[in-house]
Amino acid sequence: MPQVCIDARGLTQVFDDGHRRNVVLDHVDLRLDFGEMVAVVGPSGSGKSTLLNILGLLSPPSEGTCILDGVDVTAMDPGDRARTRLEKIGFVFQSFHLIDHKTALANVELPLKYLGLGKQECKDAAHRMLDELGMGHRSDARPSVLSGGEKQRVAIARALVSRPKVLLCDEPTGSLDSRRSTEVLEILREQTGCHQTTVIVTHDPWVAEQCDRVLTLADGRLVETRATDVVMVDGRGTEAGVGTGIEAGVDGDEAATGAATETISVSGPNATSTSPTRTPVPARELNGRKREKWFRTSLVEAADAVSCRLRRNILTTLGVVLGVATLILTSGLSTTIAGQISDAFDVFRAQRVVLTQTNRDALTADQAVELAAGPGFAALDRLNGVTAKAVVRPVTSGVETVTTVPEQRQQFDGRVQGPLLSATPGIFEAQRQRIEEGRGFDEGHMARRDRVAVIGRALLNSLGVTWTPGLTLYVGTVPITVMGVASENPSLSDKHGAVYLPLGVGLEGHDGGPTSVVLATTPGAASQVGREAPTALMPDKPGAFAASVPPEPESLRRVVDQQQRYLLLGVSGVTLLLGAIGIMNTFLVAVLERRKEVGVRLALGARPLGIVTQFSAEAVLTSAMGTGLGIALALDALATISLVNHWQPVLRMDTVLCGAIAGLAVGLLAGSYPAWRAGRTDPVETLMHA
Structure with missing residues (x-):
């Protein structure tokens, strides 16, 4: 039989x-x-x-x-x-x-x-x-x-x-x-x-x-x-x-x-x-x-299909490349820029305490001089962490017009304005400024109430003149002899272009503003100094001055960096979304173009789940290429930007890892629907009409 x-x-x-x-x-x-x-x-x-x-x-x-x-x-x-x-x-x-x-x-x-x-x-x-x-x-x-x-x-x-x-x-x-x-x-x-x-x-x-x-x-x-x-x-x-x-x-x-x-x-x-x-x-x-071994074979076939369509897949990955690059570059630039900002503030703002009058009645010029000569001001040197101190008092209530010749007009073309301040000689050390040309005034100038001054570099540049010994500038019609030129502190924008006179010098017709005490501190000591300084300055009236303490560098970094980070992260998120849509669209088209291939694989004995695995793996491999290119692009861009601006690039490895995970996740999510469609292909219908 x-x-x-x-x-x-x-x-x-x-x-x-x-x-x-x-x-x-x-x-x-x-x-x-x-x-x-x-x-x-x-x-x-x-x-x-x-x-x-x-x-x-x-x-x-x-x-x-x-x-x-x-x-x-x-x-x-x-x-x-x-x-x-x-x-x-x-x-x-x-x-x-x-x-x-x-x-x-x-x-x-x-x-x-x-x-x-x-x-x-x-x-x-x-x-x-x-x-x-x-x-x-x-x-x-x-x-x-x-x-x-x-x-x-x-x-x-x-x-x-x-x-x-x-x-x-x-x-x-x-x-x-x-x-x-x-x-x-x-x-x-x-x-x-x-x-x-x-x-x-x-x-x-x-x-x-x-x-x-x-x-x-x-x-x-x-x-x-x-x-x-x-x-x-x-x-x-x-x-x-x-x-x-x-x-x-x-x-x-x-x-x-x-x-x-x-x-x-x-x-x-x-x-x-x-x-x-x-x-x-x-x-x-x-x-x-x-x-x-359908799972392993599906992965191998996915790698083969991706390599055979390499040029087309590279174009498909463009959205992922830009998204991952933007994501990593956003974090890297934010951290790097914040580092530069915090370094600048570490130099001054994070090491500076300002004691400001709380009374409505401001000290007169003579009272300000008495404060600087008193025991309370001397006691500030004994506070742990204080490295420099100065008393500063505005000569006028606002900015004044400074010219190279006497000028009585209130308005004229090219006028230059700046704050007019009187201070003790230690003001430049306390504010982390350098005397770049000439020299600063001393206690003798302050005792004699000499009308000499040190001006900020910004004012000299605005006037368009070069400093020479004996340079005379005018505040209105009042002549002032410029002894030196001080550098500008980037964190003191309200004092850029200031004219510094010896403490006690005033202008006729001006009462001046409230007196302040500026203290320079060592890193990390600002908070402690801010708590102790008002009492040390005026033991009998500890509430007469209030201390202004700067935020810690880390807090400052977060405040400065937050809006920029959110903005750039939003941009990178949108770019990744566009990349995901591009991958999904490409693979949906690929499923339609490769229906015959899918039908043949199913007819040969491939499992529907194996087809889903293969197309999902193709999407992940495609996005992995884009992720790798995006990481390389971000690192190169960060290095180039930092080099041009003389910055120290800062990039955490967990940021790179997050970028890689995001890129792969985009590929998996974007490829899941096309893969599901491929797995549901009817081989009979497909091969009949192929």
């Missing part, structure tokens, strides 16, 4: 589009034995492809059962159907359906990769299969340079490399001329051994004549019309007999040379057939090993 390969009972397929019920297959019974080469014929729309899809486990029947190699495959879940299809079924399509970016060898290797064979095992088995079909010399060629016959041979090699139990061929000669058709039929005959059943769907009567049995589908019913024994002579088929059970001959050349054959029953207890024994290959054993 022949061994049964497929035993189907009552197969029914009904399609209901909501308007009418279309019965494509109507309780079809079918038995296929190992060693048979069976043709399925019938008019277009009779259900031939539907039957093929059911036998190939691409779609389940509406009713009925199907036993494949002794196992009921009817009620299998999608994962088990994919695994069974991978291990026991091979497909040969009319349109070949080779994956364009893969070589002939890589196309043939694909089923073995999904089965979990090692890299070298896959190559060896694929090479042997191509050699067996006369395509070994074209193993490195891509489908675009192969002829139709060569493509079909590669497609057959891919279907046979895993040594399936069932080989399903859908119009395998429909795109070929008569000579190539003969070659393909010879190959299929040679490859159909005692462990395989070959089913060919065809419209070509000549192809049907080359098969052991012919099954005709009409009106949803399957009828066996004849069985033929064909002897191949010069590529033409000659019918040797018709009936329900006859002997099938072998290729004439093989008979003449005494090629090894084995006899099997093909269509009944009285029918036998001979076919050549295939050379066994290690791939034959993999059906029993069940080493399927």
